[in-house]
Amino acid sequence: MTSDPGFAQVVASLLAVTIRSATPMLIAALGLVFMARSGIVNIGAEGMMLMGALTGVVGSYYSGSAWVGALSAALVGAVLGVLFAYFCVSLGANQMVTGMALNILAMGLTSSFDRVLFGNSPSLPQIAPFKPLAVPLLSRLPVLGPSLFTQMPPVYLALLLVPVAHLILFHTTRGLEIRSVGEHPRAAAAVGISVHKVRYATIVAGSALAGFAGSYMSLGLVNFFAENMVAGRGFIALAAVIFGRYAPVGTLGATLLFGAASALQFRLQASGIAVPQDFLLMLPYILTVAALTRLAGRTSAPAALGRPYTRE
Amino acid sequence: MIAVLLLGLLVPVAAVGQKSLKVALLLTGPIDDHGWNASAYEALQAIKKELGATTAYAEKVAPSDYEEMLRGFAVQGFDLIIGHAFAFGDPAERVAAEFPSVKFLITNSTLVREPNIASLNNDNVQLGFLAGVVGALVTKTGTIGSVGAMKVPSVVDFHAGLAAGARYINPSVKVLTAITGSFQDAAKGKEMAIAMIDQGADVITHLADRAGLGAIEAARERKVMAIGNVGDQAVVAPETIVTSATARMDKAFVPIARMVLEGTFRPQCFNWGIKEGVVGLAPFRQFEGKLSADQKARIQGVVSDLESGRLDARAYVK
Numbered sequence: 001m002t003s004d005p006g007f008a009q010v011v012a013s014l015l016a017v018t019i020r021s022a023t024p025m026l027i028a029a030l031g032l033v034f035m036a037r038s039g040i041v042n043i044g045a046e047g048m049m050l051m052g053a054l055t056g057v058v059g060s061y062y063s064g065s066a067w068v069g070a071l072s073a074a075l076v077g078a079v080l081g082v083l084f085a086y087f088c089v090s091l092g093a094n095q096m097v098t099g100m101a102l103n104i105l106a107m108g109l110t111s112s113f114d115r116v117l118f119g120n121s122p123s124l125p126q127i128a129p130f131k132p133l134a135v136p137l138l139s140r141l142p143v144l145g146p147s148l149f150t151q152m153p154p155v156y157l158a159l160l161l162v163p164v165a166h167l168i169l170f171h172t173t174r175g176l177e178i179r180s181v182g183e184h185p186r187a188a189a190a191v192g193i194s195v196h197k198v199r200y201a202t203i204v205a206g207s208a209l210a211g212f213a214g215s216y217m218s219l220g221l222v223n224f225f226a227e228n229m230v231a232g233r234g235f236i237a238l239a240a241v242i243f244g245r246y247a248p249v250g251t252l253g254a255t256l257l258f259g260a261a262s263a264l265q266f267r268l269q270a271s272g273i274a275v276p277q278d279f280l281l282m283l284p285y286i287l288t289v290a291a292l293t294r295l296a297g298r299t300s301a302p303a304a305l306g307r308p309y310t311r312e
Numbered sequence: 313m314i315a316v317l318l319l320g321l322l323v324p325v326a327a328v329g330q331k332s333l334k335v336a337l338l339l340t341g342p343i344d345d346h347g348w349n350a351s352a353y354e355a356l357q358a359i360k361k362e363l364g365a366t367t368a369y370a371e372k373v374a375p376s377d378y379e380e381m382l383r384g385f386a387v388q389g390f391d392l393i394i395g396h397a398f399a400f401g402d403p404a405e406r407v408a409a410e411f412p413s414v415k416f417l418i419t420n421s422t423l424v425r426e427p428n429i430a431s432l433n434n435d436n437v438q439l440g441f442l443a444g445v446v447g448a449l450v451t452k453t454g455t456i457g458s459v460g461a462m463k464v465p466s467v468v469d470f471h472a473g474l475a476a477g478a479r480y481i482n483p484s485v486k487v488l489t490a491i492t493g494s495f496q497d498a499a500k501g502k503e504m505a506i507a508m509i510d511q512g513a514d515v516i517t518h519l520a521d522r523a524g525l526g527a528i529e530a531a532r533e534r535k536v537m538a539i540g541n542v543g544d545q546a547v548v549a550p551e552t553i554v555t556s557a558t559a560r561m562d563k564a565f566v567p568i569a570r571m572v573l574e575g576t577f578r579p580q581c582f583n584w585g586i587k588e589g590v591v592g593l594a595p596f597r598q599f600e601g602k603l604s605a606d607q608k609a610r611i612q613g614v615v616s617d618l619e620s621g622r623l624d625a626r627a628y629v630k
Contacts, residue, residue, distance in 0.1 A: 013510055017503060111342060120344040120353075123547040124525070221499040222529055226522035227342055231497040262503070269490035270457065270507035278463060281493040 008143045014263045016147035019155060020221065022259030024049065024230075027158045027213035029237040029244070029251045030165050031206030036246050037169060038202040039182040039304040043099035044084055045210045046234025047106030048077050052214025054110045057225040058117060059215075060127040069127070070154070070215040077211020080106075081204040089199045092308035103234075111227045129223040130154060130216070152220040154212070165248035178202060182302035185309040195309045210234070236288070243292055245300050254291070261287040333365035333573045335392045336385040338378070338400060341495060343371050347521035347542040348466075348559070352396045352419070355561035359569045379403035386411040392572045394419065394565065398465060404429060415572050419561070420466055422581045430577065432564050435585030436469035437476070438618060440519075441625035442586075442593055443539045443557040444477020445614045447515040448485045449607050450537055450554055457488040457508030459527040461495040461520035470519045476628035481610070488513055492523045501526030509534045517541060517557070528552065544594035554603070556594040563589035586618045 028045050035042050042048075052073035060069030084102060087093040118125050130152040139149035169175040177198055180188040185195045217233075218225045236258055243257075244250030261284035269280050335356065343353040353369065360367045368390070373381050378395070382403055385393045393414060395404055398421040408416050408429050421431040447456035458474055460467035471489045478485040488508045492500045501523035505516045509530060516531040517539040518524030524541060525548065531538035532549040540546065540556030564584055571577040584590040593615060596603060603611075617623035 017506070021499075021503065115344060120350075122346060122350070122543055122545065217499055222502050222526050224498070224525065224529075226496055226498045226525065227345075228496045229498050229522070231494055231500070262500075266490075266500075266503045266507040267510075270488050270504065270511055270513075272488055277491045278493075281491065 010267075012144045012147045014260070014267060015144070016151070017263035017266065018256060018259040019148070019151065019159075020259075021262045022255040023152075023155045023158045024213045024217050024221070025233050025237045025240055025258060026252060026255040027154070027161070027216065028210045028234060029240045029255055030158070030161050030248055031209030031213075032237055032241045033165065033206075033244070033246060033248055033251055034169070034178065034202040035206040036241055036305060037182045037302055038178045038199050039185060039302055039307060039309070040088065040199055040203055040206075041095050041099070041238075041306045042084065042203070042206065042210075043096060043235070043238060044080070044102030044106075045099075045207075045237055046230055046232070047099075047103035048080050048207050048210035049214035049217070049230045049234045050103075050106045050110050050228070051080060052077050052211030053218040053229055054114055054214075054225045055211065056215025056217075056219045057125065057127055058113075060129070060219055061125050064128050066128050066130045066219045069219055070130075070212055073211040073215030074208040075211070077214070078204050078208040080211070081207025082200075084207065085200045085203040088308065089196050089203070092310055095306055095308075107228065110225075114225055114227065124224045127219070127223060130220040152216070154216040154220055159252075162248050162252045169248065179302070181309075182304055185304050185307075189309075189311070195311075199309075213237075239288055239292065242301070243288065246302065254288075257291065258284050258288055333359075333363055333392070333569060334388075334390040335359050335365045335367050335394070335569055335572075336388075336390040337367070337369040337394045337396060338373050338381055338385070339369065339371045340373060340375075340397045340399070341371065341521065343369070345495065345521040346525055346545070346548075347495075347519075349396065349521075351542050351559055351561045352394070352565070355565035356394075358562040358566050362566055363569055363573060365569060365573075375399060379407060382407040382416075383410070386414045391415060392417065392569055392577075396420075396561075398423075401431075415577050417565075417568055419564075424579045424581050426579050428579060430568070430579050431581045432568070432590075433581050433583045434559055434561075434564065434590050435583070435625075436466045436519075436559075437473035437629060438585040438591045438625045439541075439557050439559055440470035440473025440475075441477035441480070441618070441628070442473075442591065442615070443470075443517045443541070444474040444479070444487070445481050446477075446539055446555055446557075446593070446611055447474070447487075447517060448478040448481035449610060450603070451485060451513075451515045453512045453514045454482075454484060455486040455488065455508075455512040456515040456517070457490075457505060457511075457513035459501050459504045459508075459516070459518040459520050459524060460489060460491045461523055462491055462493060467491065467519050472629045473625055474517065475630065476625060477614075479630075480614070480628050486512075492520055494523055495521040497523050498526035498529075502530045505530035506534065509536055515539065515554070540594065546594065546597040550598045553597070554599045555596050558592050558594050560590055560592060586615065587621070 055076040056069040056073040059072035135149040240254035243254040265280040265283040339349045341349040401423040505527035514536040518527040532552040
C-alpha cells in the first residue's frame with residue numbers, strides 16, 4: 001500500500017466496479033441458496049434473469065418508474081418459478097432438463113417480445129432507469145466514499161438481503177423446515193412438514209429474486225435490453241452458491257470474488273498491459289474454477305439436492 | 313437451435329409468377345443487433361425495393377446449421393445466397409459445388425471459387441482509420457478507447473485501422489483497445505468503456521454491436537464523446553456521438569445482386585471500401601456546430617484522399 005491518492009482512487013473505483021458487477025449474481029444466487037437448501041437445483045436462473053431483464057425494461061417503459069419495472073420483473077420471475085415448481089415438484093420432472101428448457105424458452109420469448117414491443121429500430125426505447133443513491137455520511141468519506149457508497153438502490157438491497165437470508169435460513173423455524181426438506185424430505189414429512197409446499201415457496205421466492213436480478217442488469221448496469229444480455233451470469237450465480245457452500249454469507253464472498261476478477265480484467269485490458277486479452281477475459285472464470293477445486297470434496301450440499309420427492 | 317430449424321421451415325417458399333431475382337441472406341446474429349447484422353438486413357430490404365427481388369433471410373444461424381441452411385435456400389431455387397460472415401465460406405464451398413447455377417456471396421472474406429462463389433472483403437481497416445482520424449482530432453486528453461467484441465478478423469482490422477488513423481493525425485495520441493468476448497454482453501461493454509474513461513479516454517468507439525451500445529452508454533453517462541459504428545448511431549445518444557464510422561452493406565449487396573440479375577456476376581473478391589461507399593462517415597448531426605471548420609476540413613480531406621487512393625490506410629498500420 002502506498003499513500004499515493006491516485007492509487008487509492010484506483011482501488012476505490014475497482015471496489016465500486018466489483019460490487020456493481022457482483023450484484024446481479026448475488027441477488028440471483030441468494031434465491032438459488034434458498035432453493036438449494038430445500039433440495040432444488042435451478043439451472044433455469046439464467047433464463048429467469050433474462051426474462052426479468054426484458055420485463056424490467058417493459059415495466060419501466062410503460063410506467064415511467066424503475067421500481068415498477070423491477071417489481072414486474074420479480075413477478076414474471078415468480079410466475080416462471082410456479083411453472084418450474086409444477087414440473088419439478090408436482091410432476092417430479094428432472095430439474096436439470098426443466099431448467100435447461102426454461103433457458104431456451106426465455107431466449108426465444110425475450111427476443112420475440114423485444115422485437116414485437118419495441119420493433120427493429122436503430123434507436124432505443126426511453127426508459128426510467130435506477131438512479132445512483134448516495135448513502136448519507138458514508139458517501140462523504142474521503143477517496144472511498146464517492147465511488148463505493150454512491151450505488152444503485154438494488155445494490156444496497158442485495159447487500160441487506162445477505163444477513164436477512166442468513167437469519168431466515170439459520171435462525172428461524174421456517175429456515176429449519178427448508179433445510180430439513182433439503183436434507184431428508186421423508187423425515188421432514190414425517191414430522192408434518194409439507195415438502196411440496198416448502199419447495200414451491202423457495203422456488204417461487206427464489207425465482208422472483210432471479211427476475212429482480214435481471215431487471216437490475218437492464219435498469220441499473222445498462223439502460224436497455226439486449227438479446228442474451230445476461231450472458232452466463234445465471235450460471236455463475238449457481239457456481240457461487242456451491243462455492244459459497246450453500247450459505248448466504250459464503251455466496252456473497254463468492255460473487256464478490258467473481259466481481260473483483262471481472263473488475264480487474266476490465267482495468268488490465270484498458271491499461272493495454274502486455275498480456276493477451278483472451279487470457280484476461282478468462283480471469284474471472286479461471287479464478288472461479290481454481291476456487292472451486294480448492295473446495296473439492298469439502299462441499300456441504302444438501303443431501304436431497306436435485307432429487308424429486310414423491311409422497312408414499 | 314430449435315428456433316433456427318423452425319425458422320428454416322418458415323422461410324417463405326416464394327411463389328413468383330414471372331422471372332424475378334430471388335435473394336437469401338444468412339446471418340449469425342439477430343437483425344436488430346444495431347450493427348453488422350442489422351446493416352445486412354437493411355441491405356436486403358434495399359435489394360427488394362430497388363431490384364424488385366424476392367427476399368428471405370434466416371437470423372441467428374448456429375455454426376452447426378450453416379451448411380444445411382445454405383443448402384435449404386439453394387434447393388428452394390434462390391439465385392443469390394449471401395452468407396454474412398467469413399465462417400460461411402467452408403460450408404458454402406461444399407454446397408456451391410452441388411448447385412452450380414446458384415450464386416454465393418460470402419462477406420468479410422476473400423474466398424473465390426469457380427464457377428459461383430464470390431466474396432466481399434469490406435475494408436475494416438478503412439473503417440477503423442476513419443474512426444481513428446475523427447477520434448484523434450476531437451480528443452482533448454489525447455486518449456481514445458475502443459471496445460471490440462472478439463478477436464475476429466473484422467475487430468482486429470478495425471483496431472489496427474483505428475490506431476493507424478489516430479497516428480496519421482497525431483502520433484502522440486494513445487489508443488486503448490479491449491475485447492468483451494461477446495457481442496451481446498452490454499454490461500461488460502459498458503464497464504470496459506468506463507475503465508478506459510477512468511484511464512483518460514475522452515472518445516469511445518466500438519465494434520461490438522449490442523455490447524458496443526453499453527460502451528456508448530458509458531460515454532454518455534461520463535459526458536465524454538463517442539464514435540458510433542456500422543450504422544449511424546447518433547439516435548442512440550445524440551449529444552455524445554460525434555459521428556459514426558459506417559459499414560453500408562447496401563452499397564455492396566445491391567450492385568452485386570444487380571450483377572446476378574444481369575448475368576454479369578463472376579467469381580471474384582470485391583475489395584470494397586470508401587470508394588464504393590461501403591465504408592464511410594455518418595453526418596455530424598448535433599456535432600455539426602461543435603466541430604471547428606478546420607476539424608471538419610481535415611476529416612473531409614482524409615475521406616477524399618482515401619476515396620481517390622492518394623492515401624492508403626494500410627500503409628499506416630504498424
